[in-house]
Amino acid sequence: MTQVNKERMLAEFKEIVALPCHGLQERPVFDLLKGKLEAMGFTVEEDNAGEQLGGNCGNLWAFLPASEGCEKAPCVLLSAHMDGVEPCGGTTVVQKDGVLYSDGTTILGGDDKSGVEAILEGIRLILEEGTAHGAIQILFTICEEGGVNGSRCMDKSKLRADVGYALDGEGAPGEIIIGAPGQKKYKIEIIGKTAHGGLEPEKGINSIMIAAKALADVQRYGRIDEETTCNIGIIGGGKATNIVPDLVTIEGDARSRNKEKLEAICSEIVDTIVTSAQKYGAKAEAAVEHKYSSFSVAEDSEVVRLAKASCAEHGFAPAITVTGGGSDANFFNAYGLPSVILGTGMSNVHTVDEFIKEEDLYNSALMVHGILKAAAK
Numbered sequence: 001m002t003q004v005n006k007e008r009m010l011a012e013f014k015e016i017v018a019l020p021c022h023g024l025q026e027r028p029v030f031d032l033l034k035g036k037l038e039a040m041g042f043t044v045e046e047d048n049a050g051e052q053l054g055g056n057c058g059n060l061w062a063f064l065p066a067s068e069g070c071e072k073a074p075c076v077l078l079s080a081h082m083d084g085v086e087p088c089g090g091t092t093v094v095q096k097d098g099v100l101y102s103d104g105t106t107i108l109g110g111d112d113k114s115g116v117e118a119i120l121e122g123i124r125l126i127l128e129e130g131t132a133h134g135a136i137q138i139l140f141t142i143c144e145e146g147g148v149n150g151s152r153c154m155d156k157s158k159l160r161a162d163v164g165y166a167l168d169g170e171g172a173p174g175e176i177i178i179g180a181p182g183q184k185k186y187k188i189e190i191i192g193k194t195a196h197g198g199l200e201p202e203k204g205i206n207s208i209m210i211a212a213k214a215l216a217d218v219q220r221y222g223r224i225d226e227e228t229t230c231n232i233g234i235i236g237g238g239k240a241t242n243i244v245p246d247l248v249t250i251e252g253d254a255r256s257r258n259k260e261k262l263e264a265i266c267s268e269i270v271d272t273i274v275t276s277a278q279k280y281g282a283k284a285e286a287a288v289e290h291k292y293s294s295f296s297v298a299e300d301s302e303v304v305r306l307a308k309a310s311c312a313e314h315g316f317a318p319a320i321t322v323t324g325g326g327s328d329a330n331f332f333n334a335y336g337l338p339s340v341i342l343g344t345g346m347s348n349v350h351t352v353d354e355f356i357k358e359e360d361l362y363n364s365a366l367m368v369h370g371i372l373k374a375a376a377k
Contacts, residue, residue, distance in 0.1 A: 017093065075161040116140060122366070166339060
């Protein structure tokens with residue numbers, strides 16, 4: 001029975017999360033992973049996503065040809081992202097009762113270094129066993145947090161895989177996410193008129209008060225239905241207490257696994273705020289940006305079949321599910337590569353209370369091992 005090298009995995013996970021990994025500043029992680037992959041025989045390339053986004057490195061692409069006799073096996077893409085949310089980098093890992101935490105001053109970095117480590121160790125297991133394998137492609141992305149921008153700007157011409165796996169889910173290994181929503185973001189400016197708040201406030205148009213009234217007219221927000229959500233997340237305006245504010249900015253997003261529902265709820269919120277602001281005497285300008293499209297992969301597809309086969313190989317209970325968040329898999333599917341998201345067990349992500357069970361970290365590597373083994377059969 002295949003077993004991971006636990007000591008090696010823990011040491012390497014600690015090594016990776018200790019590195020600076022701020023969005024668009026992922027070069028230290030890139031350089032470390034480049035050396036590790038080249039030592040395993042991969043050819044490593046860098047695309048120009050960093051140049052497009054203003055970062056210090058691009059996405060990391062790596063390729064390993066199929067072993068002899070497996071040239072016709074499907075090529076598997078394994079992906080995780082190199083960046084983390086703040087406060088990140090310089091993480092000190094604390095082990096307690098089989099669980100990994102940070103020391104409380106940073107995030108742990110399991111999102112998504114648990115995925116990175118699972119890929120590295122899973123491939124090592126295949127190579128060390130001498131197990132036959134098809135071609136393996138790796139993509140470690142930049143700037144996934146805050147809009148999956150690394151995969152949005154990736155060099156699509158480098159994609160050569162037949163199936164794809166983004167190891168970036170919060171469920172335990174065995175979780176297979178086959179659907180995720182698309183997202184639209186909107187920004188609305190409520191434009192009033194400035195005036196002195198004490199001497200002649202009647203000459204002004206108070207954009208804050210009008211924004212409050214317009215927001216009160218929004219009837220639907222939060223959870224709309226099982227596949228649709230929306231959120232008004234940022235509001236700002238005003239300069240001083242003695243100045244009638246002439247500008248308020250409102251920002252939010254809408255998500256749905258249904259394209260028509262996404263269009264409808266986003267339009268409903270934006271149109272309501274704009275129309276209400278104008279009704280109450282202000283001007284309003286809105287901009288809507290489509291961030292990424294939803295995806296849905298059939299449960300009987302090849303990419304799911306291989307993940308289920310890995311679960312059977314290593315005794316995990318497969319959990320087919322959908323998610324409410326976006327990931328690199330949204331763009332992989334949009335670019336024509338059938339892809340799912342795999343759970344790695346990360347918990348309380350995006351907080352300094354983040355943790356991951358050691359068992360889940362090890363089992364994520366076994367999921368990778370099982371998928372590569374199944375693909376070669």
